[in-house]
Amino acid sequence: MTNWQEAAEGQKKNYLADLTNIMKIASVRDDNAATDEFPLGPMPAKALQAFLAMAEKDGFRTKNIDNLVGYAEWGEGNETLAILAHLDVMPAGKGWNTDPFQPVIKDGNIYGRGASDDKGPGMACYYALKYLKDHGVHFNKKVRFIVGTDEESNWTGMHRYFEVEPAPTLGFSPDAEFPVINGEKGQASLKLTVPAGNGDGINLKSFQSGLRFNMVPREAVAVLEYADAAQIKMDLEKFLADNPVKGSVEEDNGNVTVTIIGKAAHGMEPEKGINAGTYLATFLNQYPFEGGAAHFIEFLAKYLHLDTRMETFDGAFRDDVMGEMTMNAGILNFTAEDGGHIDMNFRFPKGITPDQIQQIVQPVADQLQIKVEQGPSQKPHFVPADDPLVQTLMKAYVDQSGDQDAEPEVVGGGTYGRLMKRGVAFGALMPNTPNTMHQANEYQPVADLIKSMAIYMQAINDLVTD
Ligand SMILES: [Zn+2]
Structure with missing residues (x-):
């Protein structure tokens, strides 16, 4: 031989x-x-x-x-x-x-x-x-x-x-x-659209996090109109002390910019990253937002935060041979004029389909008036x-x-x-x-x-x- x-x-x-x-x-x-x-x-x-x-x-x-x-x-x-x-x-x-x-x-x-x-x-x-x-x-x-x-x-x-x-x-x-x-x-993605507007709450002018659907967002930046920047600064210091992220607050003519820095990772292993976008939403969730802004922040903070396995949606799925379904929230954007755009990217084993994945998200999305569409998928x-x-x-x-x-x-x-x-x-x-x-x-x-x-x-x- x-x-x-x-x-x-x-x-x-x-x-x-x-x-x-x-x-x-x-x-x-x-x-x-x-x-x-x-x-x-x-x-x-x-x-x-x-x-x-x-x-x-x-x-x-x-x-x-x-x-x-x-x-x-x-x-x-x-x-x-x-x-x-x-x-x-x-x-x-x-x-x-x-x-x-x-x-x-x-x-x-x-x-x-x-x-x-x-x-x-x-x-x-x-x-x-x-x-x-x-x-x-x-x-x-x-x-x-x-x-x-x-x-x-x-x-x-x-x-x-x-x-x-x-x-x-x-x-x-x-x-x-x-x-x-x-x-x-397999890969599937859901494109979520959140209504625009702030109602009578704080004006969330913009929220931006994530560049690509298959990366965990490293950075998140929100701009809001709020008179008391000093209060937000104090709140953020407390938040940073309890969470594995960095951050800062800038004030300019009544506009307050809040930045959170997490950790990037590949979207196929989202648990290895720290999603700056869901952390920022979690921080903002203590303030009185209304309208589309409130729905956007609530969806990120209550459902997407710290959940790459769809457990908060009661939708975790695994196959004995191919392992767990994972989810990466790669793009999380909102503007007061255009509303919110959220991209959820899934890697799924055999035994589940993109339609079934959509059905996991749909009830929560309906509750928050969020529209759900499927993006391209691969078996x-x-x-x-x-x-x-x-x-x-x-x-x-x-x-x-x-x-x-x-x-x-x-x-x-x-x-x-x-x-x-x-x-x-x-x-x-x-x-x-x-x-x-x-x-x-x-x-x-x-x-x-x-x-x-x-x-x-x-x-x-x-x-x-x-
Ligand atoms: Zn290669």
Whole structure:
């Protein structure tokens, strides 16, 4: 039997050279530079073309579909194993110690945009496939290594692929973490509209919290007309002493601005954040508001505050295999003229539907004259742990990593795995390696990448041989 770790070590030099070339291409989607030829701007397509040129030189059959997505193919058979990676990257952002598009290896880590998401893992997996091809392994099925160029936004390329190419039999995506992610919760959102106006109460001119539906709001700012700013200052000091948030009060010509700072977190794990918006509403709830403003504040303070599981709505739901339904209140805005807009984002396991989720919220919303509409939704995705695909991938991971306690995982959503009925996410972030995806100084330990290449070698080998 081949020693996959040794085989992967042998590929290290060439792998790092090819990876470096791909990482030097700043393949960020740029809608301002979009043309008919380059619908996502030129750079994602440039990375795609460079990848396909390399794969063609390596002896694969290749295809570029509209400069959006492409593949390298090997093997013959009725079945197709698809491997879904991506070549686009997030914008670099600020705070880098090195040039994000000039990869460097320091202390055994490779630094640069795409090192861990997803160029490093994707290229490790490509090298695993290339190794098996070059060493005469007989493939009993076709393997397509498919590379998207818009994973970080709308999945334009991968969606195009599944429109125009036949559906693969099974597949995995090396764009997440080890071990296997065999389940992804569904997503649903509710858009709530609260009536405008303040009645005869305090004038709540505006309330703003949250930038995106899938983030826990870090900051919340309310502007109200109130004569006694000193009183609000005193009240806020008391509130801050009892709560895990920071805050301040400013007064300007009878307008009082109250700011609360909490903690941001990803919307799929809202319990890890501190929602500044619901804290601010809870603070304001002691004052006499009326009309739409009162309904808005009451809904946030009484129902959304400290509740990411819908317990105050009596609507908590869990599935034994896929876990709990979670809710993030990501956008919480109100103005006296336009009323309130609240965005509730749900990640839900199998066993519940977006309609049923709406029915949990509806009675409370009706009481407060709040209108509820459903936003876009995605179904939960689940491949049973006893599916041979999951079993084969788990075995490859356990054999090569020695991590005997590993179990398949369910996450809040968002991998290419869901594009295929028998699709999962598989690697390449190791359980004890920090996740630096989308951050400044993104990196991946080179040893992890080589280890993941060995895992992919065994996995693909076992999936394509009898
Ligand atoms: Zn990714």
